[in-house]
Amino acid sequence: MKHLPNIKQQLSTLLSLPSISSALPDYDMSNKGVIDQIASWCETLGFKVDIQCIDKARGKFNLLATLGSGPGGLILSGHTDTVPCNIEKWQSDPFKLTDKDNRFYGLGSCDMKGFFALALAAIEKVDARQLKAPIFILATADEETSMSGARALATLGLPKARAAIIGEPTSLKPINMHKGILMEGIKITGQAGHSSDPELGNNAMDAMHTVISELKDFRQQLKQEFKHTAFSVPSPTLNLGCIHGGDNPNRICGQCELHFDLRMIPGMNTEQLRQRIQDRLDRVAKQTQTDIEFYRLFDGVDAFASGENSELVALAEKLSGHGAEAVAFATEAPFLAAANIDTVVMGAGSIDQAHQPDEYMAHDQIEPMVKYIGQFIKHYCL
Known part of the structure; x- marks a missing residue:
């Protein structure tokens, strides 16, 4: 069986592939490099991969990768783009992983390229032959600007999964509501x-x-x-x-x-x-x-709220030991929830580090999140 690079190596590779999303054309970049890399790792693990072109002129792409078959299953979802950065304000190169002070520094380390490395690390521990329901990986474009990637997925039709984890940085706390x-x-x-x-x-x-x-x-x-x-x-x-x-x-x-x-x-x-x-x-x-x-100025994003009796939120609370919270920032959750997929926002890293110089993911957030993802997979797919 082929093995993936470890989490640090994966994150280092993803950070080295700039994928800035900006309303200003001078800063805007394609996310194709990130999509192709995640797709390659998914194929190594046996996923069926579908890459969707969202905007050919701007080089914007989505990825939907599927492991297993049948009804239900779990979506692990994240965006592949980052915000622009002021390189002169960083103490290290934002496009290279810097490992110091028990933190991984780099643009997108927590918001949110790091989530893909953690998700793949959890999936690598799963015996695909034992799957009773599929695992899906969604990787989207332009979340930081127009959310065109999530909108396109919603239009094309999202997988009819039972549950979805959006791995935005929440300090490992489940988020069941946002503005x-x-x-x-x-x-x-x-x-x-x-x-x-x-x-x-x-x-x-x-x-x-x-x-x-x-x-x-x-x-x-x-x-x-x-x-x-x-x-x-x-x-x-x-x-x-x-x-x-x-x-x-x-x-x-x-x-x-x-x-x-x-x-x-x-x-x-x-x-x-x-x-x-x-x-x-x-x-x-x-x-x-x-x-x-x-x-x-753009189409807007609806407010999000999980169902009052959400099985997923209850499980996330049990695993993390934290009650679900509400946050002010917006995510792609409303697009999945609108497809009647039980959805929660939960990931490693803190939103306080996102969009800031010297963005980082603390080491002590990594293994717990990998473990939680493994438990979610066990509940919904095994």
Whole structure:
């Protein structure tokens, strides 16, 4: 029987394959190298491998690998991309594994290339001949930006598995709930003119002032309407992130643009939220006689909540010794949960290290997670 490289060697290889996902083309990279490497290791273990092209121009790919057959089974899911990094702020090369202070340092070490190495280490201990239900490995593209990989999988049809583990860094604690996120833009077009006479134009910045007042009022309304005490910030949040408008002090502002995000708690409907904002914008457009465009910066991610009687969450709590928690960051979990797959987010490493210089995975998180994955496989596949 062929054996895979050990966890450290696998992680070193994955870190050496840059796969940055960015909305800025100058930083964006293909993830094909990472996908091909994971596929090769999966084939060594006897998996049937399917590589799906998501975006040929940008070189974005998903992997679905299957070991065993039959109904049910367990999905081990993760994303292959990383965020950009400020190399000058790292104490070591982010694309090389650095092993020091009982930590593995590198971009993607915990968020979340490391999960694939841990999952494969657990699977390597399984006798595939004993499988009663399949093991699936999902490796996706662009989680850090558009989640286009997860969206594509949802469209093509996810495996009809019984359960799914998403191995985001959670310090080995099960996460059964997280907020969703919308990122939206508003562009107001008025009429430029000489600032000496306001009647010569229609100030888009003045209209945006009214729009911001409406959004702040809407924020307070949401805070009163929705609350979930499982979250450290129990209400939905609406953040006014950036604004650009005008071109000179002595010209009436002809155009102004605002970007904001809205983080929803479970139970909130994204399309209803957008419609409520649109209704407010329509009133402002009529009142100010400006053209107001409301658009999506990306399609958004729904909030996630496991089922109240989730077998998987109960098992994760039992194995880890931690009660399930809610977090503010978003994952690909809603896409799996929407396919009626019992889903939990749980992995080695801490989210506090993700997206930071000198990202790392602590050594003492590794063996426990490998053990947990093995127990999940035993429960759902053996």
